[in-house]
């Protein structure tokens with residue numbers, strides 16, 4: 001196991017946003033790990049004893065398993081966020097399963113150590129409170145989307161959310177993975193992807209789905225992706241590239257008041273231009 005001094009403290013936007021004092025609170029407890037696709041970070045009813053920070057292009061999903069073997073994805077978390085003990089304070093039984101969808105590196109730490117660090121630092125606590133709000137917003141919008149919007153738009157929403165985190169139009173997602181995320185059968189999904197391909201929005205390749213034109217995809221999508229993204233950009237003070245990749249979030253200034261956030265943290269310049 002590497003010492004904390006050898007662990008790269010980059011690649012997760014929450015950690016990247018921290019000042020030196022807050023980093024020093026977390027660094028001794030962070031452990032680097034590699035997570036292959038399919039790694040179960042926690043199962044339903046597990047004690048959530050670890051907080052996981054996906055690095056770079058690692059992506060995990062919170063999944064609700066249903067009777068009969070079906071599963072439905074409720075939230076996607078990549079390098080913009082953290083998993084476990086985010087909304088709760090940790091050590092509570094997990095309500096969902098958490099599975100790594102795009103393999104890669106993560107930093108993990110004991111949830112108790114993070115809780116202590118949040119108590120010791122108002123700025124650290126505020127960053128996680130704001131992130132928890134964004135994660136909840138994503139979940140709430142997923143509920144609305146799953147109930148009200150057609151499967152084609154749900155597919156596009158999910159592909160856009162992947163592109164936000166990966167920054168590429170070649171999305172490493174298999175049809176089995178996508179069917180599982182959306183809670184539909186593989187053959188049904190194949191028909192849906194064929195429709196989107198006929199519309200010129202995607203090209204389905206081997207182990208890849210190419211999102212051909214982000215602007216057209218955003219226009220074809222329901223409002224759910226844009227609403228969740230707008231909330232994240234505003235609450236987290238995030239900035240992104242023109243092709244949608246989220247590059248950074250903003251830590252809370254030590255002297256800022258909660259009521260001044262909307263003045264201090266406007267959407268990033270790229271987001272404002274969208």
Ligand SMILES: [Zn+2]
Pocket residue numbers: 144145146149153154157222223224225
């Ligand atoms: Zn929707």
